[in-house]
Every structure is written in structure tokens, then in C-alpha cells.
Amino acid sequence: MSAHVLLRDRRSESTTAGVRGGSPERRSGPRMQGAATPWLFLLPGLAACLIFNIYPFLNTFLLAFTDARTISPGTFTGLDNFARMADDPRFWLALRNGALYVIGVVPPLVFLPLLLALLVRDKGPGIGFFRTVFYTPVIASAVVVGLIWTWLLDSRGLVNGTLEALGVLKDPIPFLTDEWLLLASAMVVTIWKGLGYYMIIYLATLGRVPEELHEAAQVDGAGAVRRFFVVTLPAMRTTMTLISALSAVAAFRVFTEIFILSGDTAGPGGRDVTLVMLIREVSAGLNGHVGYGAALSLVLFGLTLGLLLSVLRLQTGRKDPR
Amino acid sequence: MTGTRTDPGTPSSSSPPAPRPARPVAKRRVGRRTRTVLRYALLLLIMAISVGPFLWQLSTALKGIGEDIYASPPRFVPADPTLGNFVRVGEVLPVWGYVWNSVRVALATVVLNVVGASLAGYALARLRFRGRRAALGVFILALLVPGEAIMVAQFLMMRSVHLNDTLVAVVLPGMVGALNVLLMYNAFLAQSTQIDEAAMIDGANAWQRFTRVALPSVKGTIAVVAIFAFMGAWDDFLWPLIVLSDPDYYTLTIGLNYLKGTFVGDQRLIAAGTIIAVAPLILLFLTLQRYFFRGVNEGAIKG
Numbered sequence: 237m238s239a240h241v242l243l244r245d246r247r248s249e250s251t252t253a254g255v256r257g258g259s260p261e262r263r264s265g266p267r268m269q270g271a272a273t274p275w276l277f278l279l280p281g282l283a284a285c286l287i288f289n290i291y292p293f294l295n296t297f298l299l300a301f302t303d304a305r306t307i308s309p310g311t312f313t314g315l316d317n318f319a320r321m322a323d324d325p326r327f328w329l330a331l332r333n334g335a336l337y338v339i340g341v342v343p344p345l346v347f348l349p350l351l352l353a354l355l356v357r358d359k360g361p362g363i364g365f366f367r368t369v370f371y372t373p374v375i376a377s378a379v380v381v382g383l384i385w386t387w388l389l390d391s392r393g394l395v396n397g398t399l400e401a402l403g404v405l406k407d408p409i410p411f412l413t414d415e416w417l418l419l420a421s422a423m424v425v426t427i428w429k430g431l432g433y434y435m436i437i438y439l440a441t442l443g444r445v446p447e448e449l450h451e452a453a454q455v456d457g458a459g460a461v462r463r464f465f466v467v468t469l470p471a472m473r474t475t476m477t478l479i480s481a482l483s484a485v486a487a488f489r490v491f492t493e494i495f496i497l498s499g500d501t502a503g504p505g506g507r508d509v510t511l512v513m514l515i516r517e518v519s520a521g522l523n524g525h526v527g528y529g530a531a532l533s534l535v536l537f538g539l540t541l542g543l544l545l546s547v548l549r550l551q552t553g554r555k556d557p558r
Numbered sequence: 559m560t561g562t563r564t565d566p567g568t569p570s571s572s573s574p575p576a577p578r579p580a581r582p583v584a585k586r587r588v589g590r591r592t593r594t595v596l597r598y599a600l601l602l603l604i605m606a607i608s609v610g611p612f613l614w615q616l617s618t619a620l621k622g623i624g625e626d627i628y629a630s631p632p633r634f635v636p637a638d639p640t641l642g643n644f645v646r647v648g649e650v651l652p653v654w655g656y657v658w659n660s661v662r663v664a665l666a667t668v669v670l671n672v673v674g675a676s677l678a679g680y681a682l683a684r685l686r687f688r689g690r691r692a693a694l695g696v697f698i699l700a701l702l703v704p705g706e707a708i709m710v711a712q713f714l715m716m717r718s719v720h721l722n723d724t725l726v727a728v729v730l731p732g733m734v735g736a737l738n739v740l741l742m743y744n745a746f747l748a749q750s751t752q753i754d755e756a757a758m759i760d761g762a763n764a765w766q767r768f769t770r771v772a773l774p775s776v777k778g779t780i781a782v783v784a785i786f787a788f789m790g791a792w793d794d795f796l797w798p799l800i801v802l803s804d805p806d807y808y809t810l811t812i813g814l815n816y817l818k819g820t821f822v823g824d825q826r827l828i829a830a831g832t833i834i835a836v837a838p839l840i841l842l843f844l845t846l847q848r849y850f851f852r853g854v855n856e857g858a859i860k861g
Binding site: 271273274275277278279280281282284285286288289290291292293295296299306352355356360362364366367368369370371372373375376377378379380383384385386387388390392394397398400401428431432436439440460485489491492496499500511512515516519520526529530533534536537540541544 | 593594597600601604605607608609611612614615618628629630631632670673674675677678680681682685686687690693696697699700702703704706707708709710711712713714715717730731733734736739763764765768789792793794795796799800811814815818819825828829831832835836839840843844847851854
């Protein structure tokens with residue numbers, strides 16, 4: 237949902253500035269509130285964000301340049317942690333897997349949910365039901381989803397069982413024990429679980445496509461397919477960009493799917509490790525290297541922010557036809 | 559989602575109520591019928607993909623010890639359905655205790671988020687004060703920091719105040735999600751200013767305008783926030799995994815992971831455990847989905 241929040245945020249701001257210039261709170265007349273009132277309203281939320289988000293964030297920044305352990309605060313070591321990273325084969329594996337995840341997951345998560353949204357946009361018998369059904373995988377915990385798919389993809393699970401019963405296969409496909417197949421399976425699970433979420437974002441945007449555009453195109457003799465490419469797709473561009481940014485960021489944050497599918501091992505030889513798995517691993521335990529963990533966290537933060545900014549820049553650089 | 563909102567854009571974009579006179583009517587009707595058939599065929603296919611895995615899990619959970627769950631070809635309908643696995647999973651693991659922990663965590667998270675986010679969202683959208691932009695900036699910044707990138711520091715913080723291994727530590731980092739604040743902010747921004755203005759002239763103070771005027775008209779968004787908060791807390795895995803080590807405080811997701819490790823052999827028990835974890839959430843969502851989809855659109859269309 238953060239997509240359309242961010243998206244609308246900017247627009248709403250301009251509305252406030254322009255059209256709502258005369259709204260009560262902007263008038264210079266007597267104000268019915270003390271100076272402290274707004275801050276009392278803000279207190280719970282702002283305090284929570286400052287204490288549990290901003291402060292840990294700043295602390296992560298500081299920790300990343302120390303050799304802190306779980307039990308000792310550590311001393312300043314400059315860029316040592318980052319040098320260690322460069323020599324850490326697991327770090328490079330995690331980056332590789334993150335990059336592969338982006339490549340494997342983002343395109344399907346940009347296009348398939350749009351198809352779903354178009355299918356359930358127009359009212360018809362049972363459409364509300366289908367919307368709900370398509371959203372169900374989003375509701376379920378990644379752990380539950382992971383366990384369900386572990387069972388489906390097991391060497392004796394439904395997928396292998398069905399293929400064998402059909403005579404397609406003799407030996408089961410090692411979905412969960414092969415380095416590459418495990419990674420691909422995790423991607424399938426991520427896509428399966430994410431479709432409904434992005435469908436809702438598309439639905440919200442589809443509702444805003446001006447009807448006149450469709451009608452004009454129809455009068456001009458454009459068929460459904462052409463109308464899709466001429467009217468719908470351009471109007472969806474902003475949303476598509478945001479969804480690629482969101483799903484790309486999510487790809488680098490993946491943890492549970494691989495953790496559950498691999499049975500906590502990060503795949504054969506730990507070769508399906510991800511950044512988040514690595515952060516947890518190195519920081520865990522009484523003697524965990526939290527300094528190194530924090531440095532890895534900074535890399536994760538840098539990657540996600542960089543991805544977000546570059547995709548958003550890509551979008552604002554273009555001229556939006558709307 | 560059946561026409562709860564007055565929504566001019568959505569309903570008729572490709573199915574106008576009356577055929578346009580300029581087009582050959584009969585031909586278009588036929589075209590539309592095949593399209594409808596095709597559309598529903600696709601919908602059913604996607605439905606099978608969406609819920610099939612859940613149903614297979616349910617089927618496994620209902621199969622008794624005597625039934626071969628590896629039968630070839632796979633059998634979807636249990637020969638002799640039994641609830642025995644749900645009883646057994648409670649015997650081998652304190653699953654119901656985990657459920658109770660998850661319920662408490664999720665309810666606390668919902669209450670804290672709904673209250674905190676609507677208060678903050680209202681102040682940001684509706685009150686005028688110095689520092690408003692800075693406050694908004696804090697929430698946006700908080701939104702940009704992935705939870706995974708600060709979990710180490712959060713863990714150290716909880717440890718330094720001796721909250722590790724408590725349910726309080728599970729709740730605290732998610733007590734007011736920045737995203738929820740921004741959702742409420744958008745909902746309040748979209749409200750008409752006229753009623754607010756009238757209430758102000760009548761001498762209503764900020765609190766009265768909040769509770770009597772603003773809050774009642776953003777119920778949809780509140781439902782969205784509540785559902786997100788509940789789902790987020792109920793489904794969270796990584797943070798509880800980090801902060802909890804005493805099995806007494808395990809939430810359901812952590813317990814499930816443990817169940818998988820302990821009883822790799824019995825797929826029926828794992829299946830029963832996952833059904834216990836997902837069924838309440840699906841029921842909750844089915845009950846609230848009208849408000850949820852309305853809330854999602856409430857934010858979007860007014861934007």
C-alpha cells in the first residue's frame with residue numbers, strides 16, 4: 237500500500253496548497269487550539285517512530301564502524317567491517333542472490349497483478365468474491381506460505397506426485413535441495429504471495445483512469461486490446477514504476493521464504509543465503525558480531541534506498557502524459 | 559466490493575449499460591459474451607492457483623494416520639476426514655499457548671496503531687503548527703528504513719532495557735507504523751473542509767473536531783490500518799525469531815517453525831499447525847473485506 241500513499245502524498249500536498257488555500261486552518265482568524273495541541277496528537281506516533289525507528293537507525297550507523305559484539309560495545313574501527321565484507325564470500329553470494337531475485341521477481345510482479353486487476357475491475361457476478369480470493373495469499377504469513385509450498389514442492393509432494401502420476405517424470409525434481417531450483421522456488425512463492433497485494437494497488441489506480449479517454453478511444457474505433465495499450469497502460473505508468481521499486485526493494489529484503497523452504501540452512505552449502513539471513517546469522521548469539529551485522533544492515537539500507545531513488549528518478553525524468 | 563461507493567470511474571468502463579447506437583449491436587453482444595466466458599475461465603484458473611495450495615494443506619491436515627498422504631495419484635479428498643491432527647498437534651506442542659501469545663500481540667498492535675496513527679495523521683493533515691513538515695519528514699524517513707536494516711540495533715536496545723524474551727518487545731517496534739500514519743494522514747487530507755469549518759465556528763476544539771467530525775468519516779481507512787496491523791503482527795516472523803528464545807513466549811509463527819523442525823516426519827501435524835495459523839486470519843479478513851476494499855478505494859479515489 238505504500239505505493240499509492242507515497243504517490244498521493246505529493247498530489248495531496250499540492251491540493252492543499254492550491255485549492256484548499258482558504259481552508260480553516262490556513263486562515264489567520266482565531267485558532268481554537270493551544271500551541272501544544274498538535275504535539276499532543278503527535279506524541280504517541282512520533283515518539284514510537286523516533287524511539288523504535290530513527291534511534292535504532294542512527295545507532296546502526298554508529299555500530300557499523302565498530303567491532304561491537306553482542307555483549308561488548310566495541311571500539312571504533314573505521315571501515316574494517318566493510319573491508320571484511322569485501323573478503324566475505326557469503327556477502328557476495330547474498331548480493332548475487334538479491335540481484336537474481338530482483339531479476340526473477342520484479343517483471344512478473346509488475347505485469348501479472350495488472351492483468352488480475354483488469355480482470356476484477358469491472359463489476360460482474362462474483363467479482364467481489366474473486367478479489368477477496370486473489371488477496372488471500374497476501375493475508376497468510378510468509379511462514380505459513382513457506383510451509384505450504386515446502387509440502388507442495390517436497391520430493392514426494394503434490395507437484396512431483398502429480399507429474400509422476402501423469403508419467404511426465406520418473407525421478408522427482410529436487411526443488412528444495414538444488415541451489416538454483418530452491419532459489420527459483422522461493423521466487424515463485426514470493427510472486428504467488430505478492431500478486432494480490434499489487435493487484436489492489438493497480439485497482440486503486442485503475443479507478444482513476446478517466447472514463448472519457450476510454451470512450452473517446454472507443455469512438456475512434458479502438459478495440460479492447462488497443463484501448464489497453466493506448467489508454468490504460470500509459471495511465472498505469474506511474475503505478476508500474478512504483479511497483480517495480482517496491483518489489484525490487486522487497487527482493488533484497490527476502491528472508492522467510494528461503495529460510496523456511498531450505499529448512500533454516502540457506503540452501504545446499506548455504507549458497508542461497510540472502511543479506512537479511514546473513515545479518516541475522518552474524519549478529520546472533522552472545523558473541524555475535526553486531527558491528528559487522530550493522531555494517532551489512534547499512535548495505536541493505538543503501539541498496540533499498542538506491543533502488544527506490546533510481547526508479548523514482550527514472551519516473552520523474554519522463555514526462556507523464558497525464 | 560459491490561457498489562458500496564459512489565464511484566463513477568470503475569463500473570462501466572467496458573460494459574456500458576446501453577449499447578451505443580453507432581456500433582453494430584448484435585456483433586458486439588456476441589463478442590462480449592465470448593469475452594465474459596474467457597474472463598470467468600481465467601478468473602477460475604487464477605482462483606485455483608490462489609487457493610489450491612491452501613486447500614491441499616487443509617486436505618493433508620484432515621487425513622488420518624491410516625491414510626497414505628503420499629498416494630499416487632495424489633488424493634484431494636480425505637478418505638476418512640478427521641480432526642485428530644488438530645488435537646494431536648496441541649498435545650505435542652503448546653500450540654494453543656502460542657495462539658494466545660499471538661492474539662495478545664496482534665490485538666495490542668491493532669489498538670496502538672489505530673490510536674497512534676489516527677491521532678498523528680489528524681494533526682499532520684488538519685492542524686496548523688510550526689514543525690508540521692519536520693514531523694511529516696520523520697514519518698517518511700521511518701518508512702524508508704527497512705525493518706530488517708535496524709533489527710540488530712533494535713535487538714540491542716531491547717536487551718539493554720531487559721525486555722528481550724517478553725511479548726512487550728515483540729509489540730514495541732511495530733506499535734505505530736509510519737505507513738499507517740501516512741495512510742491516516744491521506745484519509746484526513748481528503749476530507750471536506752466545510753464541516754470542519756462549521757464545527758470550528760461552533761467552537762469545537764481540536765479534540766472534539768477529531769472525535770466527532772473527522773474520525774467517523776474515515777472508518778474505511780481505519781479498517782485498512784487495523785487489518786494491516788493485525789496481519790503484520792500475526793504474520794511477523796523475523797523479529798519474534800530474533801527477540802524471543804523462551805518457548806513460553808513463542809508466537810504462532812515461531813512455534814510453527816519449531817514444529818517443522820521437530821516433526822519433519824509428520825506432514826499432517828505441520829499442515830494442521832498452518833491451518834490453525836491461517837484460518838483465523840482468513841475468517842477475520844472475510845468478515846472485514848468489504849470495509850477493507852472500500853477503505854483502499856476511499857484513499858485512492860479522493861487522491
